[in-house]
Amino acid sequence: MTGTARTMRTQLAAGGPAAWRSVDLVTIAILGVALGVAFWGWDLLLYPAVSAALNTVFPPLASLTLGVWVLPAVVGGLVVRRPGAALLCEIVAATVEALLGNQWGLNVMISGTLQALGVEIILAVFLWRGFRVWVAMLAGTLSAALELCCWEWWVYQGEYTLGMKLVALGCAVVSCIAISGLGGWALVRAMAATGALNAFPAGREHLARRG
Numbered sequence: 001m002t003g004t005a006r007t008m009r010t011q012l013a014a015g016g017p018a019a020w021r022s023v024d025l026v027t028i029a030i031l032g033v034a035l036g037v038a039f040w041g042w043d044l045l046l047y048p049a050v051s052a053a054l055n056t057v058f059p060p061l062a063s064l065t066l067g068v069w070v071l072p073a074v075v076g077g078l079v080v081r082r083p084g085a086a087l088l089c090e091i092v093a094a095t096v097e098a099l100l101g102n103q104w105g106l107n108v109m110i111s112g113t114l115q116a117l118g119v120e121i122i123l124a125v126f127l128w129r130g131f132r133v134w135v136a137m138l139a140g141t142l143s144a145a146l147e148l149c150c151w152e153w154w155v156y157q158g159e160y161t162l163g164m165k166l167v168a169l170g171c172a173v174v175s176c177i178a179i180s181g182l183g184g185w186a187l188v189r190a191m192a193a194t195g196a197l198n199a200f201p202a203g204r205e206h207l208a209r210r211g
Helices: 002-010 022-057 059-065 067-080 085-100 107-125 133-155 162-193 201-210
Strands: none
Touching: 022 059, 022 067, 022 085, 059 067, 059 162, 067 085, 067 107, 067 133, 067 162, 085 107, 107 133, 133 162, 162 201
């Protein structure tokens, strides 16, 4: 069983990383739309209160919410396991979020791209073969770094001191490790347990663990 599980963890997606299938595209679209709608609900119902509370304590703490928005990239990358899967899933989610309405407008497309690039880079480093939980956590870490250092420091946190920016970066990293890294990995495992991912390596890994 150990040997089988190891094989499942390290195998490529069917046909190799570049061999996109119709089921891959459909799954990415479904995940992106579902998470985009979830973003909209989060933006409307929860984020304002959570952000206001964190800002009251110390403004950089608001970056503890970032991990929510990185979930599509991590989940899409872990499920489909092909170059561009994380980026495509994140862009679909950001597009849905923008169309439904949010306080940042089309800026979410820029944020989504940067966040997804962090995931894509980490998965590429492992040649789309490494999908353990710590890889998902690394992906979240790089996503947070790109989002904060390349975008939020200059667009939303321009008045912060360097110390405040570094605190915000640390909070973003913690959030992305916990919510998008650990949370995204757990979500993929939960979906695999339902049988919904049997056409993907994550589903076959679940079957191997059960066997």
